[in-house]
Amino acid sequence: MGTLTLRLPDDKHSRLKALAQRRKISVNKLLEELSTQALAEFDAETRFRAMAAKGSVKKGLKALDKLDAHFDA
Numbered sequence: 001m002g003t004l005t006l007r008l009p010d011d012k013h014s015r016l017k018a019l020a021q022r023r024k025i026s027v028n029k030l031l032e033e034l035s036t037q038a039l040a041e042f043d044a045e046t047r048f049r050a051m052a053a054k055g056s057v058k059k060g061l062k063a064l065d066k067l068d069a070h071f072d073a
Contacts, residue, residue, distance in 0.1 A: 016031070
């Protein structure tokens with residue numbers, strides 16, 4: 001397991017500490033959870049971009065048109 005030293009402004013540290021206390025977890029656990037969420041979003045975007053690069057623009061726009069039609073109805 002790695003160790004990370006993070007420098008934050010005092011007010012941000014206080015707010016993170018309050019958030020962690022509200023969730024009844026440590027600041028360390030809170031930052032671990034937030035980093036997991038950020039990495040999941042990054043991985044999803046990376047997969048989407050890779051799939052989009054292989055796909056057809058025409059088919060993609062057609063699919064978006066179908067979604068628009070569904071939600072406009």
